[in-house]
Amino acid sequence: MTPVIPRDPSPPDAPAPLPLRVQLTRFVLTGVVSAVVDFGLLVLGMALGLGHTPAKALSWCAGTATAYSINRVWTFRAEHSGRLLAAVAALYLTTFAVQVGLFAVLFPPLEAALGTAAAQVGGFVVAQGVATVVNFVVQRGLIFRG
DSSP: OOOOOOOOOOOTTOOOOOOHHHHHHHHHHHHHHHHHHHHHHHHHHHHTTOOHHHHHHHHHHHHHHHHHHHIIIIISOOOOOHHHHHHHHHHHHHHHHHHHHHHHHHHHHHHHHHOHHHHHHHHHHHHHHHHHHHHHHHIIIIISOO
16 A cells, blocks of 8 residues: 655645646646657567567656656646655556556467557557556545645
């Protein structure tokens, strides 16, 4: 269970938090950009000879860095702090295990049944979907509360 992390006091001139609908829309749009980075590097890594799990691990790191950078500023309007970075890093390590683990489990049977390209897409979509839901709920509810 992820502990509740107290939020740093906001400076008096800090912008008000955005409504849930706006945050969710921005989170999804950011997720699309990050998914393009992640999936593009997954396919590139595998084309360059990496196995499916190392390629996914590397692509996930790049996609995650993209998502954190955009969401912190645009979606949740949070100032940079070591506390926020540590909280998000802990969350992302958890979702890393979930996402890469799901992809590693799903890819071989999907590849055998549907071929490599379909297995890449299918495994990616399922793993990304689960990680996205977990990330939004925890980031909005515990990390970037407001």
